[in-house]
Amino acid sequence: MTRTLMTTVAALALCGTAASAQTVGFSQIGSESGWRAAETTLTRQQAEERGYQLQFSDAQQRQENQIAAIRSFVAQGVDAILLAPVVATGWDSVLQEAQEAEIPVVLLDRRVDSAEDLYLTAVGSDLVHEGEVAGQWLVDQVAGEDCRIVELQGTTGSSPAIDRKAGFEAAIADHENLEIVRSQTGDFTRAQGKEVMESFLQAENGGADICALYAHNDDMAVGAIQAIKEAGLAPGEDILVVSIDAVPDIFQAMAAGEANATVELTPDMAGPAFDALEAYWADGTEPEKFIQTESRLYTQADDPQGEYDRRKDLGY
Amino acid sequence: MSGTLQRIAPQLIALAALVALVSVFYPAFLSVQMNDGRLVGPVIDVLKRGAPVALLAIGMTLVIATRGIDLSVGAIMAICGAAAAWALASGWGTGAALALALAAGAGAGLWNGLLIAGFGIQPFVATLILMTMGRGVAQLITEGRILTFTDPGFSWLGSGTALGLPVPVWLWLLAGLFVAALMRRTALGLLIEAVGINRRASALAGVNATVLLVAVYVASGLCAALAGIVETADIRGADANNAGLWLELDAILAVVIGGNSLLGGRFSIAASILGALIIQTITTGILLAGFPSEYNLVIKAGLVLVILILQSPRISAEWRLMRDSRRVQPKPAPAKATPTRPAPEDRT
Numbered sequence: 001m002t003r004t005l006m007t008t009v010a011a012l013a014l015c016g017t018a019a020s021a022q023t024v025g026f027s028q029i030g031s032e033s034g035w036r037a038a039e040t041t042l043t044r045q046q047a048e049e050r051g052y053q054l055q056f057s058d059a060q061q062r063q064e065n066q067i068a069a070i071r072s073f074v075a076q077g078v079d080a081i082l083l084a085p086v087v088a089t090g091w092d093s094v095l096q097e098a099q100e101a102e103i104p105v106v107l108l109d110r111r112v113d114s115a116e117d118l119y120l121t122a123v124g125s126d127l128v129h130e131g132e133v134a135g136q137w138l139v140d141q142v143a144g145e146d147c148r149i150v151e152l153q154g155t156t157g158s159s160p161a162i163d164r165k166a167g168f169e170a171a172i173a174d175h176e177n178l179e180i181v182r183s184q185t186g187d188f189t190r191a192q193g194k195e196v197m198e199s200f201l202q203a204e205n206g207g208a209d210i211c212a213l214y215a216h217n218d219d220m221a222v223g224a225i226q227a228i229k230e231a232g233l234a235p236g237e238d239i240l241v242v243s244i245d246a247v248p249d250i251f252q253a254m255a256a257g258e259a260n261a262t263v264e265l266t267p268d269m270a271g272p273a274f275d276a277l278e279a280y281w282a283d284g285t286e287p288e289k290f291i292q293t294e295s296r297l298y299t300q301a302d303d304p305q306g307e308y309d310r311r312k313d314l315g316y
Numbered sequence: 317m318s319g320t321l322q323r324i325a326p327q328l329i330a331l332a333a334l335v336a337l338v339s340v341f342y343p344a345f346l347s348v349q350m351n352d353g354r355l356v357g358p359v360i361d362v363l364k365r366g367a368p369v370a371l372l373a374i375g376m377t378l379v380i381a382t383r384g385i386d387l388s389v390g391a392i393m394a395i396c397g398a399a400a401a402w403a404l405a406s407g408w409g410t411g412a413a414l415a416l417a418l419a420a421g422a423g424a425g426l427w428n429g430l431l432i433a434g435f436g437i438q439p440f441v442a443t444l445i446l447m448t449m450g451r452g453v454a455q456l457i458t459e460g461r462i463l464t465f466t467d468p469g470f471s472w473l474g475s476g477t478a479l480g481l482p483v484p485v486w487l488w489l490l491a492g493l494f495v496a497a498l499m500r501r502t503a504l505g506l507l508i509e510a511v512g513i514n515r516r517a518s519a520l521a522g523v524n525a526t527v528l529l530v531a532v533y534v535a536s537g538l539c540a541a542l543a544g545i546v547e548t549a550d551i552r553g554a555d556a557n558n559a560g561l562w563l564e565l566d567a568i569l570a571v572v573i574g575g576n577s578l579l580g581g582r583f584s585i586a587a588s589i590l591g592a593l594i595i596q597t598i599t600t601g602i603l604l605a606g607f608p609s610e611y612n613l614v615i616k617a618g619l620v621l622v623i624l625i626l627q628s629p630r631i632s633a634e635w636r637l638m639r640d641s642r643r644v645q646p647k648p649a650p651a652k653a654t655p656t657r658p659a660p661e662d663r664t
Contacts (some may be wrong), residue, residue: 032557034461156609185609189558190462190551195365199603202358203342219462223551230475232352249464316461 022281024274025055025073026082027066034247035267036084037315039109043082043270050274063087067094074101080277082270083119084108095119104280108269121276121287123269127160130295131167133263134242137297138212139175141240141260147211150200151183152193152224154216161185164216164244181209186220193220197227207233212240218250218262225258236260236300246298248311254304264296267314320586326632327574327590330623334594338601345604354477358604360485366596367484368393368543368560372567373574373588374488374495375539378532380571383512383580384432384439386533389567391450392424392540393560397548398457401465410469418541424450425537429530447564454556464553474549484546488589491542495535496585505583508532512580566595569620575627594623 024047031037040056047054055078057069063086073081074097081103085091088111095118098105107122138147151168154161165183172178182200186193193215201207207228213235215221221243228235235241235258243250246264253259276287298307339345348357372389379386396417403413424446431442457463476483499505510518511525519525543563548554573591576583598619602612625631 031460037460153609156612182606183609184603184606185612187558190553190555191547191558194551196603198361198365199358199600202356202361203604203606206356219555226475226551231356249462315459 021051021053022079023053023055023076024080024082024277025057025069025076025078026270027057027059027069027073027084029059029066029084029086030061031058032061034316035245035265038267038311039084039269041315042268046268046270046274050278052274059086061086063090067091070094070098070105074098074103077101078103079281080120081105082108082273084269085110085112088113092118104277106273106277108273116289120280121273121289121291123273123276123291123293125265125293125295127163128167128170129292130244130263130265131164131169132171133167133295133297134164134214134244134261135168135171137261137263137299138214138240138242139172139178142177142211144177146177148179148181148204148209149212149214150197150204150210151180152186152196152213152215152220153183154185154188154220156185158188161216168214180214186215186223188217188219190219190223193223194227195223196220197224198231201227201231201233207231207239210239212242215241215243218243218245218247221259221262222249222253225253229258234258246296246307246311247316248308248314249316251298251304251308251311254298254300255308257300259300261297261299264294264298266293266296269293320584323575323584324587324590326627327587327594330573330626331590331594331597334597334601334619334623338597338605341605342601345601350480353480354482355480358600360482362593362596362600363485364482365600366593367482367488367546368563369566369570369595370488370589370592371491371539371543371546372536372563373570373592374492374585375536376564376567376571377574377576377583377585377588378495378499378508379439379536380568380576380578381508381512381580381583382529382532383515384529384532385568385578386428386443386536387440387564388424388428388443388446388450389536389540389543390560390562390564391447391454392421392537393544393547393563394454394554394556395424395450395457396421396541396544397554397559398454398463398556400470400545400548401463401554402457404465404467404470405463410467413467413470414473414545417545418538421537421539421541421544422534423537424540425534426530428537429533432533433526433529451556454554454559458554458556460556462553462555466552470545471549471552474546474551484550487542487546491539492585492589499585509581509583512583567592570595573620573623573627595620 026043028040029036044054055073059065059069066086070081081098083105085107091112091114095105095114099118104120106120109124111122153165184196186196204210213224215224221241225235225241228239233239241259242261244263244265246262250259250262272291272293276291279285345358348355348359376386399420400413400417403416428443428446431437432439473483478486507523507528510523511528515525544560547559570591571588573594574584574587576588598616602615
């Protein structure tokens with residue numbers, strides 16, 4: 001509720017300032033996942049609400065397409081460029097060109113290894129912090145009782161898997177009652193999440209010895225919930241389920257009482273980016289070099305059905 | 317029958333050895349219990365989780381017997397799953413969704429078959445086209461998201477139980493028995509082998525190789541459709557990005573572990589299915605044993621390598637030599653006791 005109010009207030013406030021229509025170029029990686037589709041949808045919505053003209057370019061996972069798109073944005077003389085970089089390296093020269101044309105560049109979601117003065121700021125989420133939020137929720141939830149945790153990791157070696165694992169482990173490190181007893185990769189997919197959860201249940205006394213499941217993303221949690229149900233247990237009660245991402249389907253599971261909590265990886269990276277840009281346009285305020293988005297925790301108490309309805313049309 | 321047993325003996329031995337090995341790390345591996353009228357246990361999980369690869373391996377065996385290869389089965393799984401989920405989401409019934417998925421699989425197989433038999437494009441290239449394109453088609457159907465559905469009839473195919481066993485197990489069992497019977501009770505298997513050994517010669521001998529080749533790829537497409545249905549029904553959603561991803565490689569591996577030659581000719585469907593179960597036993601075994609996930613692929617590759625080396629022509633020739641010499645040694649006197657003949661190989 002407060003969130004809706006805040007955005008409404010912000011939108012109203014902005015109507016006054018953004019009188020001259022600004023043009024913003026947005027070079028998106030592609031549409032490889034539902035989350036990214038939602039990021040694109042929200043960026044378009046934000047631009048429309050604020051009265052910007054958005055030039056959108058889908059790079060289809062190719063850096064050369066992104067570089068070409070940025071060059072064309074520079075040639076058009078846009079007022080700002082949003083870039084979701086597909087890789088971290090190789091951006092120096094094109095960022096320099098934008099800088100020479102005095103066009104601020106804001107990085108979304110991922111970072112680059114170029115010098116910090118080549119871009120205005122980067123907006124993104126802290127993956128370690130997401131894991132910490134999930135771990136902290138479980139610490140508070142079990143309130144000192146013993147809890148044997150099983151963990152479904154993301155794709156082995158990927159940075160979300162490494163960071164979300166590290167964050168969660170840090171959060172439960174000082175609590176001896178919490179222990180990760182099994183941890184395996186579910187490759188971020190539903191099918192793998194279900195298969196691996198089945199083996200966890202099998203290996204842990206039919207699931208009777210498992211108190212909680214921590215999944216590195218919601219999709220694996222959704223698959224695991226089905227495995228728990230098929231094993232004759234009640235997910236959300238017999239086994240607590242906490243995961244990360246906040247995609248629509250996990251809210252459906254929470255509404256049905258089958259999942260307990262999720263940590264949001266917000267696809268609204270454009271909102272903070274536009275806020276920073278507006279301040280910059282108005283009086284040249286340089287924002288921090290990294291703007292961390294909020295990793296908000298949602299539980300069954302946060303109107304999961306409403307959250308599902310709000311998200312289902314974003315393109316997830 | 318004894319011929320079949322002899323043919324699949326190496327696979328059976330490999331599977332037994334693997335089960336013994338997994339039991340060392342997870343002693344309860346072979347325990348099976350009855351729970352609410354259905355069997356549960358690691359072995360049942362292997363049979364169930366092995367279903368997609370086992371189904372793919374049935375079709376892949378036929379394709380490989382014709383000296384072909386089908387790289388597109390993973391993508392076909394994604395297309396068929398997406399088609400079924402789309403049909404269910406738009407209110408078609410269970411039967412119609414199933415029919416659509418099977419039709420999509422047959423259509424994809426027909427496309428492959430026409431490119432290969434009709435235009436003479438090499439199977440590797442022809443199916444590579446659908447492998448890359450097919451996932452895009454599936455993503456177009458699902459619009460890039462995971463298309464979920466709630467249809468109890470359809471999800472029964474993925475996670476239901478019939479006569480104590482999971483439904484996917486019945487699917488690959490029945491599909492395997494049906495195809496094997498079709499191949500061996502009729503001359504079809506022989507004709508396919510003939511095409512694989514020498515397409516030109518078999519055509520000259522009056523075998524309609526073109527029709528046979530198309531039919532084989534359609535069969536592979538249908539098997540992929542079944543596998544796609546199982547996977548989609550299991551998670552009650554079509555995940556176009558990940559459904560069947562890289563499974564074509566597992567299916568080919570299953571056929572190879574089954575002792576079938578990639579150069580075509582003689583084949584055994586039972587051995588390929590055993591190959592699929594061997595792969596799944598490794599996967600499930602790793603999960604149950606609780607190794608860190610960084611080791612998964614290394615362990616899997618290592619075990620597959622050992623199995624393939626033990627089955628390699630040179631090693632198996634050594635084994636046969638050892639066995640035959642032992643058989644002869646105890647009774648050297650009566651010459652007629654055990655005539656040393658070369659062990660009948662490759663008979664199904």
